[in-house]
Each structure stands twice: as C-alpha cells, then as structure tokens.
Amino acid sequence: MPKDHGIGASPKRREDVRFLTGAGNYTDDINIYGQAYVHFLRSDVAHGKINSVDTSAAEGMPGVVRIFTGADFEGVGGLPCGWQVTDRHGEPMQEPAHPVLAQGKVRHVGDPIAAVVADTPEQARDAAEAIEVDIEELPAVVDMKAALQDGAPKVHDDLKNNLCYDWGFVEENKAAVEEAFGKAAHVTTLELVNNRLIANPMEPRVAVGDYSRATDESTLYTTSQNPHVIRLLMGAFVLGIPEHKLRVVAPDVGGGFGTKIFHYAEEAFCTFAARQLARPVKWTASRSEAFMSDAHGRDHVTKIELALDADNNFTALRTETYANMGAYLSTFAPSVPTWLHGTLMAGNYKTPLIYVNVKAVFTNTVPVDAYRGAGRPEATYQLERVIDKAARELGVDPVELRRQNFVTEFPYATPVAVEYDTGDYNATMDKLLEMIDREGFDARAEESKKRGKLRGLGVNCYIEACGIAPSNLVGQLGARAGLYESATVRVNATGSISVMTGSHSHGQGHETAFPQVIAEMLGIDESMVDIVHGDTANTPMGMGTYGSRSLAVGGSAMVRATEKIINKAKKIAAHLLEASEADIELKDGAFSVAGTDKSVAWGDVTLAAYVPHNYPLEEIEPGLEETAFYDPSNFTYPAGAYACEVELDPDTGRVTIERFAAADDFGNVVNPMIVTGQVHGGLAQGIGQALLEGAAYDENGQLLTGSYMDYAMPRAEDVPFFQVDHSCQTPCTHNPLGVKGCGEAGAIGSPPAVVNAVVDALQRAGKDVTHIDMPLSPSRVWAAMNG
Template sequence: MNAPTDMKLATGIGAPVLRKEDYRFLTGSGRYTDDVRMDHQTYACFLRSPHAHARIKGIGKDAALAAPGVVAIYTGDDLAADKVGGLPCGWLITDVHGQPMKEPPHPVLAQGVARHVGDPVAMVIAESYLQAKDAAELLEVDYEVMPAVADVRDALQSGAPAVHDIAPDNRCYTWSLGDKAAVDAAFAQAAHVTKLDLINNRLVPNAIEPRAVSASYNRAEDSYTVYVANQNPHVERLLMTAFVLSLPEHKVRIIAPDVGGGFGSKIFLYAEDAALTWAARKTNRPVKWTAERSEAFMSDAHGRDHVTTAELALDKDGHFLAMRVHTAANLGAYLSTFASSVPTILYATLLAGQYKTPHIYAEVDGVFTHTVPVDAYRGAGRPEAAYVVERLVSAAAREMGIDQAEIRRRNFITNFPYQTPVALQYDVGDFNACLDGAMDLADVAGFPARREEAKQRGKLRGIGYSTYIEACGLAPSNIAGALGARAGLYEVGEIRVNPTGSVTVFTGSHSHGQGHETTFAQVVADRLGIGIDQVDIVHGDTGRVPFGMGTYGSRSLSVGGSAIMKALDKIEAKGKKIAAHLLEAADTDIEFKDGKFTVAGTDKSVPFGQVAFTAYVPHNYPLEKLEPGLNETAFYDPTNFTYPGGAHICEVEVDPDTGQVEVVAMTAVDDFGNIINPMIVAGQVHGGLAQGIGQALLENCVYDRESGQLLTGSFMDYAMPRASDVPSFKVDHRITPCTHNPLGAKGCGEAGAIGSPPAVINAVIDALAPLGVTHIDMPASPQRVWQAIRQAGGNASPAQGGNASARGLDDSSIPVTYPQA
C-alpha cells in the first residue's frame, strides 16, 4: 500500500514532477466545452451592436425567422418579459462621500440602448452554427446612433456623452485611500519630487481557448446542466441563479471541464452564459455557443486601461517621504463581476510596494465609457500598482543621480511584520535577498561592457529594474466583506480515502493550466506517504465538489491547498484512532510518518493502506467510538493575504534607426514562499514574463476616440508576443515561508506579469537616456520609440537640450511617419 521511499522523495513536495494532466492534453484527449456534444443540440449566434452608442428603435425578425434551420430568435424584450435580471457586480465600492458606487443595469441582451461595439442585441438559435450566423445577418435593427466616448479623459470632461443616466458625469465612484493631509505635508518638506504621467494600456486577454457555453434543460427533473469555460463554477452558479434567472441553486449544475487558459477573463458571469441557460428551457433543446476570436475581442472583459498622475517625495538622501497618486480607471460600459475592486482594493493597497514610504494617498475615479467592460486580467490591479511604483522609483533615481539598486536598498522594508500606510500588513519577506540574487544572475557587473559592445554595433543597450510585491489569496472573508466583497473568500477541500488506500481529492479551486492535478497530488502524496499515481484530483463541477470559490489571484495553493491540508489533518487524526485500536495503544501515543502509523518509541506500526481498509471493512474497529469510513472535508479562510515579491532585471537593445526594441535578457528572482513543484513554478513565471513583455512592447487595445469603434479587433491589428519576442529567461527563487498558512506558500501565477512591464520600460528609458528621452508609454512600439528619439533631437544629449517624453493615447493618435532610408 505504501510508495517506496525513493518514489516518495521523487514525487513529493519540492520535486519537479512532470504534470500528470499533460498526457491527455498532448494526445488530444482533453475535453473542453466545445467538445461537448448533446443529443438534439442547437447552436447560438449573437448579433452584436456595430455602434458604440445607439438607441435600438426596433428589430425586424421576419426574414431571419424564415431562414433555414432557425429554431428561435430572442431579444432583450423577450428576456425582460420573462423577468430575467441583469448581470450583477460582486464588489461594492463606497465613494469618498460615503455613498455607494453607481450600479447601472447590465442586461443580458441590450434593452433599448447598445452601449459598446459588441454589446449583444439578439440571440439566434438554429440547427447549426452557420445557419444561426446566416440568420443573424438577416435581422434588421433600426439603430439611432448617438455620440460616444471611449477614453477616460474625454469621459470626465464637462458635456461628455453620458454612458448611463444614473451617472451623468460618467463617474461610477471617486474612491480614496490614505491620509491626504499627511501626504501633502510631507511633499511640502521634500527636497526632491518626481512626477510622472503614466498610461497603463488596455489589454485583451486572448486565452488559447475562447469562451464557450453549452447548456441543456431536463424537463423531467426541472434541472439545468451548463458546461462553461470558467474559472469558478460555484460563483457562476450562485450569481446566475440568485441574481439573473431566479432559479433554485440545486437545480443548476455548472461544469467547467478542461479550460484552455483564463488569465482572469473567465472568472466572470457573462451574458452568453445566462442567455444560453435561459434559452435551453425556452426551446427545450441543448444550446451551444463558442466565441469566434474576433467576437472575443469585443465581448471578453478587457484588462488595465489606467491613466495616472503619480508623484514621489524624497529627502536629500533619496529616502522616500510620501507618494501621491491619482488614477482614472476605465470600467467600460458596464460593471463586470469584479470590475469595481480591481482599480481600488486590489490596486491602491499595493502602492507601498517593497518600500517603507511613510505616507501614501491615492484617489481613483472609476469611469464609464462606451467600451467593452474592464475587469481582472493576470495580476488584477497589482501590475498597475507595480508599474506606478517602479517607474517612479527608477525616474527618481535617475533625476537624483542615485544608482538604481541603491535607491531601492535605501528604502526597502527590512523589519517584519510591516504595516503599510495603505491598509495591508506584510507578514514576511527578504527583498534584499531577491535583489542580490537577481543582480548576480543577471551579471549586472558585466553590463557596462555589454553596453559598450552594443554601441560598437550601433545599438543602444539599457538595463531596467523592478522590485515588486503583490497581494494574493484575497482574505480574510470578514475584512473583504467590510471592503465591499459580496462573497466569501475561503476555499474547500474534501479528502475521500478509498478502501484500498488510494485517495480522491475534491477541491473548490479550478485548474485551467496551472497544474493542480499534479501539485495538489504532490501535497497529498507527501502527507500520506503514498504515490501521486494513487491521488486523483476532482475540480470544476458543482455537482461533485462542495461550494468553493475557484481560481484567481494566485490563491489555489495558499488557500485551496491549505483547505486540503486541513482536511488531511482530520484524516490523520481519525487514522491515529483507528491505528491505536489495531495496535492496542492510546491514540496520543501514535505517530504518523512516511505512510505508517507507529506507536511512539516502538517498532509496532500499521501502514496507511491497512488503516484505510479497516475504516471501510470494520471487522476490528472501535465502532462505539468512531463511524466507519475515512472521508473528511475542511474549509479554509485565510487570516491575511500572502505577499509574493521579487526582483526583475531586464536588458534591451534599441535600434536608433528604426526604434525596434529587443529584449536580450530577462532575469527574475522571486519569493513565492515554499514551493511544491519548481518546474511548474518556473513555467508559471515564464508565461507571466511573456505576457508582461507583451504589454510593455506589443499589445495595445485601441478605440477610436470619437466613434468608439474598436480599431484592434483581430490579430491583424493586435500584436501578441511570439517566441522571437522573448529571450531565454533566467529565473530563480528565494524563500521566506508565509507565516499564516500550513504550506508556507504565497502564490506564483501572476508574478511574471506584475514585475516585468516596469523592468522592460525602465530598460528602454535607460537605453534612450543618453539621447534625452525620459519617458515612453507602453507599448514601446518601434514607432513610439523612433519618434521619441527624433523628438529628442536624434543623437542630442541632455546637455544639448534633448528631452522628450513619447506619449500618445494610442498608436492611432500619432502621425504616421517613417524613417528615411
């Protein structure tokens, strides 16, 4: 029943075990939502508004209803007649005046007014997808086009078109955090102030698997089964049944099977999910929808899109005195599920970074625009905060003539626990160790020689630093609730030991690429002294798993894994009682290690498998004291966030003739607490670094400012990072275990995307600094870089008066000029 010791060591905690789930993925045996086939299945196609803002005066259905294969056509009026509710927002923000945020209705299908390009106006259901798509083109919608606003700065101007009547100035809320008076006083005494205007560019998530839904209704049982590409099926079921469709929760089963990536964009309850569930009953037929890629660009929740003015006050020696930040955050046309929390609770609370800045004040305007809703995207507020902090710190170092590493060391937090001025309390960390490790791994000492060698080749080489921190495993529930969360933030784990000693684990966390089937199995196998092949992980099914909160915010191991550990505690405790009976000893004398229950100080023992068998075949069992079976469930609600952090160092080379930026080296040394599987962690970091480089240099979701049209609606216009855009990464880690969860884990899934964008941009600025360039917005595209160089006077040095800041709302706002041959 027990795994050999060498096998345990090879597969337990800390071992780089190959992912168990990869075999089915690599052999084409995965089962995604689009793979689901049901008897008598129909297909849905959504007609979407081609206008950013338009009144819907009427929808002619006759020609479409007569089209081949059409089963039904529904509009917002049909859903309203059935009293279908709007999509809810899961986080309430209270503004600076103590008033709740503005929450306009978010109808499943547009009712009366379309508010962004891609807003669903009608749903066509047919026998095939092509038939549904053809019929949708026959719908005749009478639109009255109205003025639109797509940029937050325009939306806040007096007289701007209002997205919703409830918010005539387009403000959802104005929210603040920190002591403004103390910050202002510190600035008044500062020896130096660094000020930056920053744009955190809008991104489209673009997971490999587009969103998909397949819904069916069982008339005999009056129940629904919904397959959906989603990161937290229990939350989806709760929101859809309680707030939208008014259904008994136990009558709806949500299954999130294999999911091909999410990056946060699949946390939310989307209109299509509710529409198909409702339509399955209306038609009494299964209904399926899978997004086309161009459709995903205008219907998936986008990420980032902040416009920020940030200031850092320092004394004459470069010690931080205070920080002042104002951000206008684009929320899009509607409040997505967690949209309100991202630029507030998940953003401003991280503005302390790794530094002991005494005073911080942040003010955030949440702004409605006629664009796709904006919500959590890998990092969710933490990348935006890290970008503000690390760009400020690097700029201050350059302005004051202080070495980039030195200014960080002077201001690092070194004593823990540490209470920041923006609500969070860091439990543990060693920021110097990560920076030391990154500088060694990046060979910072050799950089001057590499810069000189690049100069001989006509290239400008720069180095950029980013020492970031993030808050993961959102918690605890009571504090989150006080801050506006409308859900708990715990997790559940159930351990079901089978009679032969194998184990099935049911977790409320959800895996969509993170490797939970391997990592969680390693945790259980290590604890019970069995092989990981004896552990099966079940997730993503509300019909099988107790209520859990899903996966986002790098919470799976620190919260979900901790729930599993608590359930294992119960398994071990009951196992000791069974073993004590078998060994004729007191349960207080029983020790459990390496898969054996042993009487302390003796060689008397029984293996875990025998105890499991005894629990289910209780012929020799203390029935008067214990129930048969070995099955335990535990819920874990963290007492604090976890705080991963690290140091990222980037080197770039810039071609001054074309503006092309090449990332030639990227180093990341991170502190994720205790690590279960270093290979999986490295993979998570690699993926995050690629996404961060993508944001810094390539990706940019652009709307026309006047019409609200999406200008980057496909991969022809939206540049995704490719293999040639990233170098071979150097990654390592330092460990300070989390002090408040049983695994000592902090989370790793988002770190790469948080720390890398400021490191890349700081490297670009370092490369261009000899020409007088002091700032450039993301993405640092060749056009923007080339223009910054030309605006600085080509090869002009700062002493010659060259000084440029390459800005622009988007690439479409910059006059198109090209380098001369």
C-alpha cells in the same frame, strides 16, 4: 539532491498526456444530443438607441428555432456586479443595470442585441444577418477625461454622469500627505498610461446550456475559472435557479488569466434558452467575438508623485488615476483599481504616507476587469517607474535608492491597510544582481554599439497581495462574496484518494501539484491521489482560481481536510494496534506505535474504516472522508526583483529583449518546475504589455484591434530564454504550507523592467527621454528619440 516526490519535487505533469494526444475535454469538445446553436447579433456601433429589432425575415430562415431579443429578458435579472466600492464621500458607487441582451440602448461595439438559435451554427449565423436593426447612433465617449466633462454623452441615461466612483485611500491621510509634499527636498512626478490589454487565453469562451425536464435541473458547461461562482451569480441574481437545480461544469479550460472569472451574458443566455426551448443550446465564441466581448484589462491613466527628503528617503506618495470601467460593471471590475491597486502602493518600501485617488469612469468600450495581476501590475508599474525617474533626477543608483527605502522588518504594517508577514527584499535583489552580471553590462553595451545598437538595463522590484482573501476583511471593503476555499478528501477503502477541490486548474497543473502535498503528508505514493475539480455536482462550494490563490487557499483547505483524515486514521490505527492514540505515529504510509515495531499499513487502516468489523464504532463513525473550508487570515505577499536588458535599434526604434532575469520569493515551493513555468508565462505577458500589446479604440468607439492581425500577441521570436530563480524563500507565516502564490508575479514585475531598460538605453545614448508609454512599439520609441 532534488527530491523525487512530495513537496519540492518536480514530477512530470499527469495532465499532459491527455493534452499531448488530443484527448483533452474542453467545453467546445462537448456536444449534447439534439443541441442547437446560438449566434449573437452584436452591435457594430459603440453607442446608440435601439429603435427596433425586426426579426420577422430571419425567423423564416432555414433551421431557425427561435430568435431572442432584449424584450425576452425583461423579467430576468441583469448580470450582477460582485463588489461595491464606496467613494471618498461615503456614497456607494454608481451601478448601472447590465441586461443579458441589450435593452433600449447599445453601449459598446460587441454589445449583444439579439440571439438566434438554430439547428446548425451556420444557419444561426445566416439568420442573424437577416435581422433588421434600426439603431440611432449616438455620440460615443471613449476618452476617460472627456467622459467626465460636463455635457459629455452619458453611457447610462439613468446615472448622474459617467463617474462610477471617486475613491480616496487613505482619505484620512490626504492632508498629511500634502503637508509632507510641502516639506519635501525633492519631488518626482510622472504621468503615464497603463495600456488596455485583452487577456486572450488561447481557448475562446464557450457555453453549453442543458435542461432536464425530468428533474427540472439546468446544467451549464462553460469555460470558467470558478464554476461555483458562476452557479451562485447566475442562479441567484440572473435566472432565479436555486443551486440544487443548477450544475455548472468547467472541464478542461484553455487558459483564463482572469477573463474567465466573470459571469458573462452568453452563459446566462445558453442556460435560459435551454430551459425555454427544452433543448441544449451551444455557443462557441469566434476570436473576433472574444476581442469584443471578453472583459479587457488594465486601462489606467495615472499621475504619480514621489516626495523624498534630503537623504533620499521616500517621505510620501500621491497618485491620481483614471480607471476605465468600460460600458458596464463586469463582475469584479470596481475592486481592481481600488482594493487590488491602492493597497499595493507602498510596494517594497517604507514610505510612511500614501494617498491614492481613483476615478472610475464609464465609457462606450468593452467592460474592463481583472487581468493577470489585476491592479497590482498597475500599482507596481507606476511606483517602479517613478522611483527610476527619481534616481535619474537625483543622480543616484536606482538599485541603491530602492535598497535604502526597502522594508526590512517584518511584520510590516503599510500606510495602505495591509500587513506584510514576511519578506527579504535585499535577498531577492542580491540574487538578481548575481544572475544578471551587472558588471559585464558595459562590455555588452560596447559590443552593441559596434553594431550600431543601443543597450539598456532596467531593474525593479515588485510586491503583490495574493492568496485572496480573508472574507471578513473583503466583506468590509465591499465584496459581495466570501473568498475561502474548500476541499473534500475522500479516502477509498483500498487507500486511494480523491480530492474534490473548489480550486480550478486551467493550466496551473493542480492535478500534479496537489497530490504532492497529500503524498508528503501521508507518506504514500502520489499516484494514489487524484484531483477532482471543475464540477459543482461533485465538489464542495469553492471560489475558484485567480489571484494566485489556489495553493495558498485551496491547498490550505486540502491540508486541513487531510489533517482531519490523519486524526481519524490514527484513532482507527490505535484500535487495530491496541495502543493509545497518543502513541501512534504516521510515517512512510504506515502507522506505528512509538518505540515499538508494531505497525499497520495505510491500506489496513483505510480498509478497516469501510469494513468496520474490528472498529471502535462506539467512538467514531465508519468511513474516511473529510471536508475543510479554509478562510485565510491575511493575504500572502510574494515579492521579488526583476531585470531586463534590451537592445534598441536607433534607426527603427525596434526594441529586443536580450536578457530577462527574475528573482522571486514565493515562500515554500511545492513543484519548482510548475512554478518556473508560471513565471515564464507571466513574463511573456508582461513583456507583451510593455512592447507589443494594446487594445485601441478610435474616437467613435470602434475597436481597432479586433483580431490577431491587429492586436500584437507575443510570439516565440519576441522573447528570450528567461533566467528564473525562486531560491529566496521567506515562507508565509499564516498558511499551513508556507506558500505565497506564483501565478501573477511575472506579469506584475516585468513591464517596469522593460520600460526602465529602454529609458536607460536612450539616456545612455544622450537622449533626453524620461518616459515612453507602453506598448513601446518601434514608432513610439523612434518618435521619442527624434521628437
């Protein structure tokens, strides 16, 4: 019988009612009396020297309040990068300046040159068209390998070249890995591209800056996954506003997927301009602007080699990756191809020797940073593709080759610096095989064949590192931030509870799931608990939501704070019951003396805390409110096995997803309905990457996929109903909830399943195709078949 409340239940989401009735409060729904609007004039060339920006005609246009250019930001800080990577030779990465508005040069299409503030959005846009910009166009670098050639145009003139860093991991293993390759019985090599993606949350970015002359306080309303991070970065590094004079509010946010983690120029601009003009300033991105200003994702070019011994055991793995940084370093960009990617190259396998080399490259393209999965999809894709290729070369079952090399004993220290606490990769594989009816595949393939179609089945595994992250560890790795999370549990006099969390919900359902945990711990009804998030003015300093961390880290902080509440409440109850604190039990919302029928209700204790007439004032303070900061001791390691069955039309090359199954181990699950929904969404994004999506630039650095007319988002017709299971559960051993995180899994595990399935279909049809780069568009598939 499924539970109807608490941990493990699936109550309907309480946030849904406002979203379903048009009562949501997204940033663009916020309008402040007297606000002006900003329109950014953006570069239409990828690389150029700014000779002049003449705003004189525009300044006289109707409604114009003021026009800002790069010169207005000369005394202002640039956008900071939050992670410093150290290269193979012990040198820090090359780190260019990132001005709020372009100074001297433009470096990608979409780079903001000027900002027009006017009374209406239309007036701002009209005036921007009257600005005369003289740009001397320079040759653009788009291709990463070309960007590293001697004599290539430099994106940043003050850097040595376009190489951000050349990273080796684990550098000390390099020679041993080479030696292992020398002894290998078989080596499988694969070169592949992890295509550049654009996150495309459905809500475009918005920023509203406000300033109070009365209090000298600035407020920024913004579409962010982590308002405290924006407050810290923008306040300390860009505008020089101390935290107590800066409030950042991220209200309802319409999806993030990583691209709303970062601190963007438009946020700093609106905050800055509101102070300058003593007037609220609002910016709402058009989707076209989003395509050229939201940080992109992925964009790796990789060569991977897998060495096996004569018994098909993996003996070594070696990769060389070129990772596109774009024109500037976005907030966490350097960490994605390194610490979020290299550390996952062991996958689910006990490969003893691994060497990862990553060259991060500046190009005249939009900055690239974390997108759902961030580094882990890139690791999973190359590893699971090369294993599939190895199985074909060796003539062995790809499932059995994986099983043979699975890590089976835990904890397991990988050769790439992480320690998996728990897992059972055979269990998720067994579950997957049970779900997909592998035995029935031949009959389905035969049926497809009768209709002139090809059918293929792809299977793969994945592992990811979530619950980001132990602060002391990431500090050693170059993070310029801690990655704890916080919660304040405020119990009110009548027993209701407000939880102020540093986590941020932008679709994940925290307002529903977090109260389930509190209700379980206290034995009270979930409706007595409200979650407050998204406003630095009323939540403790937190690091926000990304990296599948909210429940594992933010939820753990909430548990720790609630434990403190319980401890104090027991002291109060002991006093009221005239019993020893050690004898007090909390069950079903009441405190009782063990072995007796004496008890007081939850509400009696909470009331006593705030009306302390009969209260142990000499021992404890009145009130019932506790804060906890939780810093995890390790990452969490969700893992699983995915399978995709495709049908392929040999006449057109069109691939359709016929069946998709996901067997995940997320550890304990608080709300199965929400977890399943998270997997569904991740699968669609991964299938989108595999079949449809790809940001394309021409050789001049023009973004060819600048709208939904050109960038193929997955639509309802592109995906099937999914089979999703998370009954295999090996709870995390180091956080109090035993949870591992589920937000990114679908996007990490699904691309290799799709590509493995398409290659399988082609091989079954006798085609000598071992790889096709994503997205597997009809033209690419057709060309590979007929090439």
